[in-house]
Amino acid sequence: MCSASSNAKRGSSPTVREGVRSDVFAPSLTVGLLPRGQTPQFYVTTEPRPELTLNSCAGYYPILALKSRALGFLNILSFMGFATTAIHAGQEPDSAAGAVSIPIYQTSTYAQDGLGRHKGFEYARTSNPTRLALERNLAALEGAKFGYAFASGMAAIDATLRLVKAGDHVIVSDNTYGGTNRLFKRVLANYGIEFEFVDTSDVTNVESAIKDNTRMVFVETPTNPVMIVTDLKAVSDVAHAAGARVVCDNTFMSPYLQRPLEFGVDIVVHSTTKFLNGHSDGIGGAVVLNNEDDANWIAFIQNSAGAILSPFDSWLVMRGTKTLALRMEQHDKSGRAVAAFLEDHPKVQKIYYPGSKSHKQHDLAKRQQKGFGSMVSFDVGTLAAARTVLESVKLCTLAESLGGVETLVCHPATMTHASVAPEVRERLGITDGLVRISVGIEDTDDIIADVDQALSKIGK
Ligand SMILES: Cc1ncc(COP(=O)(O)O)c(C=O)c1O
Numbered sequence: 001m002c003s004a005s006s007n008a009k010r011g012s013s014p015t016v017r018e019g020v021r022s023d024v025f026a027p028s029l030t031v032g033l034l035p036r037g038q039t040p041q042f043y044v045t046t047e048p049r050p051e052l053t054l055n056s057c058a059g060y061y062p063i064l065a066l067k068s069r070a071l072g073f074l075n076i077l078s079f080m081g082f083a084t085t086a087i088h089a090g091q092e093p094d095s096a097a098g099a100v101s102i103p104i105y106q107t108s109t110y111a112q113d114g115l116g117r118h119k120g121f122e123y124a125r126t127s128n129p130t131r132l133a134l135e136r137n138l139a140a141l142e143g144a145k146f147g148y149a150f151a152s153g154m155a156a157i158d159a160t161l162r163l164v165k166a167g168d169h170v171i172v173s174d175n176t177y178g179g180t181n182r183l184f185k186r187v188l189a190n191y192g193i194e195f196e197f198v199d200t201s202d203v204t205n206v207e208s209a210i211k212d213n214t215r216m217v218f219v220e221t222p223t224n225p226v227m228i229v230t231d232l233k234a235v236s237d238v239a240h241a242a243g244a245r246v247v248c249d250n251t252f253m254s255p256y257l258q259r260p261l262e263f264g265v266d267i268v269v270h271s272t273t274k275f276l277n278g279h280s281d282g283i284g285g286a287v288v289l290n291n292e293d294d295a296n297w298i299a300f301i302q303n304s305a306g307a308i309l310s311p312f313d314s315w316l317v318m319r320g321t322k323t324l325a326l327r328m329e330q331h332d333k334s335g336r337a338v339a340a341f342l343e344d345h346p347k348v349q350k351i352y353y354p355g356s357k358s359h360k361q362h363d364l365a366k367r368q369q370k371g372f373g374s375m376v377s378f379d380v381g382t383l384a385a386a387r388t389v390l391e392s393v394k395l396c397t398l399a400e401s402l403g404g405v406e407t408l409v410c411h412p413a414t415m416t417h418a419s420v421a422p423e424v425r426e427r428l429g430i431t432d433g434l435v436r437i438s439v440g441i442e443d444t445d446d447i448i449a450d451v452d453q454a455l456s457k458i459g460k
Contacts, residue, residue: 131308156286173230176220267288267291269287279320336372374403406442
């Protein structure tokens with residue numbers, strides 16, 4: 001049974017035998033092994049292990065360590081679903097006061113008991129209890145062993161790219177977030193990393209782009225903003241055959257709607273700024289993964305380069321993930337309704353939504369995702385028409401970003417994707433008439449009524 005996050009022991013080399021993490025369980029009495037599909041049982045350990053926490057691994061149930069004062073040194077672990085994981089993973093009551101909400105450890109350093117004797121925390125760039133709780137939580141949600149929180153989604157992506165070096169070749173989805181495109185082409189390419197942008201929705205493009213020095217395939221699915229879906233299993237198979245890692249930006253779906261590691265992806269990155277935080281009040285990013293060597297390197301980069309998520313922002317994201325399941329259900333429900341409304345609207349020339357039957361990868365999206373989410377793009381033909389819609393909405397807010405409780409609309413060509421070359425934008429369908437909507441969790445009818453009245457102003 002894969003088990004507790006080993007973030008507290010980043011330097012160690014746990015061995016896995018028959019699914020039991022020996023570093024965590026060796027001195028303890030353990031009962032039962034629970035791959036998915038088998039009957040849940042209990043795990044009992046005989047000593048308190050602060051690193052034991054709710055976590056999960058691909059193919060296994062999440063487990064929860066319940067520490068009970070009455071039971072003394074007994075940890076009882078049981079198997080839970082996504083919403084429970086979101087609320088409890090990494091969230092044991094604080095040992096000092098029993099605070100149910102993990103305290104914001106607003107500190108830069110930690111008092112040590114003696115030379116080389118401390119409570120597992122030495123300096124807050126390296127590790128912070130609030131950030132650690134979030135990292136465990138995010139790893140559990142994605143079904144990963146390791147998680148690392150960064151100051152932004154771009155910092156998380158930048159740290160992930162430190163797994164390749166000068167002379168390596170990286171294949172990238174040609175329709176990623178504009179900032180990813182900018183980081184790769186205008187920053188990292190200057191350091192000898194070769195980036196090749198292909199349409200990863202067709203796995204044969206990935207196959208033909210593979211070279212001897214291909215070390216990473218970086219995909220975003222569905223893509224921002226034209227919702228192209230990449231087959232994660234097919235791409236992982238092709239990349240792994242060539243010895244390359246697969247990284248997936250899962251920001252648009254969140255782990256509630258898509259868990260890329262279950263399809264063979266090696267590393268998941270997030271802008272936690274979006275659905276994970278969910279309240280549009282903090283910038284952040286995360287990297288989650290299973291490979292221990294890669295995890296150690298990401299941790300090393302996190303500490304060395306220092307683009308860490310602050311304790312307060314970590315707390316905000318944790319507050320967000322507790323309601324992720326509920327929010328994503330509503331986002332998904334309203335996203336489908338808004339897309340259906342737009343699809344039939346006479347002023348809309350084209351819509352981009354994987355939940356729409358007209359989307360050419362609808363079946364793949366259905367297979368790979370638990371829902372279709374709330375990101376919908378639609379083309380109203382011209383810049384003037386797009387401007388009318390964006391400036392006429394009343395309930396929706398014209399703003400960059402996405403994934404918050406409030407509905408946001410934006411103009412990708414001049415906002416989120418302004419840094420993408422115009423000819424590339426044109427080829428991808430990021431036209432001047434394209435509008436992107438991040439459907440929030442207000443009442444669905446109110447959102448549709450607002451978009452409807454804004455569309456009605458076109459041409460007036
Ligand atoms: C899909 C995707 N990935 C990464 C990012 C970058 O995240 P951040 O703004 O938190 O740096 C964004 C930002 O919009 C995004 O949409």
